[in-house]
Amino acid sequence: MLFAFLCNDKPDSLQLRLDTRTAHLDYLNGLGDQLKFAGPFLGDDTKPNGSLVIVDSVDLEAAKQIAANDPYAKAGLFASVDIRPWNWAIKNPDNK
Template identity: 80%
Template structure:
């Protein structure tokens, strides 16, 4: 099942994000087929202030473990992480 990880950065933590970005990208790329897509949310200033990560996981706990193992999470970047089941209904490449 697909899960959307909706991550909100703590205020004034942009440097934590920048310092941890390479490890975060390596982690996501290492998830291989489990990662469907990901990218940052942007503030009005155009700078990242959160993340949307969609993963394929067996259950909510597996999705939670993926989120908790992210270097951004381990570095204390996120003020909150919401995990929601998600249905990719439009333009899902697996449904062609």
């Protein structure tokens, strides 16, 4: 089952994001095929201010664990994280 992580950064936390970015990317890449795609949300100034992460997980509790173990989450970057089941209906490469 797919889950979307909709993450909003705390105000004035760009430096924390930048300082933690390498560990965050290593973590996401370490998820292998469980990670479907990910990337930052951008503010009007085109600087990152949140994240969208889509993972394949057995259930909501397992998805919550993935989100909680993200170095961004551990560093306290996010003001909020909404985890929602998601259906990749259009242009899903797994639906051939």
